[in-house]
Amino acid sequence: MDIQNSILTQMQEHQEVIKTVSSPAFVDQITAVCELVADTLKKGNKILLFGNGGSAADAQHIAAEFSGRFVKERRAYPAIALTTDTSALTAIGNDYGFNRVFSRQVEALAVPGDLLIGISTSGNSENVVRALLEGKQIGCSSVGFTGNNGGKMKEICDIALVVDSMVTARIQEAHILIGHILCAHVDSIS
Numbered sequence: 307m308d309i310q311n312s313i314l315t316q317m318q319e320h321q322e323v324i325k326t327v328s329s330p331a332f333v334d335q336i337t338a339v340c341e342l343v344a345d346t347l348k349k350g351n352k353i354l355l356f357g358n359g360g361s362a363a364d365a366q367h368i369a370a371e372f373s374g375r376f377v378k379e380r381r382a383y384p385a386i387a388l389t390t391d392t393s394a395l396t397a398i399g400n401d402y403g404f405n406r407v408f409s410r411q412v413e414a415l416a417v418p419g420d421l422l423i424g425i426s427t428s429g430n431s432e433n434v435v436r437a438l439l440e441g442k443q444i445g446c447s448s449v450g451f452t453g454n455n456g457g458k459m460k461e462i463c464d465i466a467l468v469v470d471s472m473v474t475a476r477i478q479e480a481h482i483l484i485g486h487i488l489c490a491h492v493d494s495i496s
C-alpha cells in the first residue's frame with residue numbers, strides 16, 4: 307500500500323505541475339517560444355540545446371526530433387545537442403573545466419541569430435549559465451527551461467520558462483512536454 311500511495315502522490319504532483327504550465331500566462335510564454343523556434347529555423351539558423359543529467363537527455367531527445375522527425379514527414383531542421391560528443395566534453399572538461407563544456411562549444415558553433423535552449427531544473431548549473439552568456443555575446447537568442455523560481459537563468463534568457471515546482475523530476479516532466487509542443491509546432495509550419 308505504501309508503494310501505491312507513493313505512486314498516486316507522484317501522479318498527483320505531476321498533474322498539479324502540468325496544470326500550472328497550462329495557465330493562460332504560461333501558454334502565452336510557450337507560444338512565444340514556438341514562434342522564436344519557427345522564426346529561427348525559417349531564417350536558416352540553427353538550434354543548440356544543452357543541460358545536465360536528465361536535462362542532457364531532454365536536449366538530445368528534442369534535437370533529434372528537429373533533425374530527424376517528430377510526427378509528420380517534413381524537411382530536416384538543424385538542431386544540435388551539445389551533450390553528445392564525448393571527445394569534446396572530455397577534452398573541454400579536462401582542459402578548461404566542466405563549467406565550460408557547453409560555452410566552449412557555443413563559441414565554436416554558434417552564429418548570430420541561432421537559438422540556444424538551456425535546460426536546468428535549478429536554473430543555476432554553471433555550465434548552462436555560461437553557455438547562455440557566451441551565446442548572448444555572439445548575438446544568439448536564448449530560451450531557458452527551468453524550475454525552482456528560475457535561478458540565475460531567469461535573468462539571462464530572452465524567454466525563461468520557469469516551471470512552478472522545486473521537484474527535479476516533476477520539472478523535467480513539464481520540460482519534455484513543452485519540448486514536444488515545440489516539435490508539434492515545427493511540424494505544423496512545415
Ligand SMILES: O=C(CO)[C@@H](O)[C@H](O)[C@H](O)[C@H](O)COP(=O)(O)O
Binds near residue numbers: 358360475478
Ligand atoms: O534526472 C535527474 C533527476 O531526475 C538528474 O540526472 C539531474 O538531471 C541531475 O542531477 C542534474 O545535474 C541536475 O542539474 P540541473 O537540472 O539543476 O541543471
Ligand SMILES: [Zn+2]
Binds near residue numbers: 478
Ligand atoms: Zn531524471
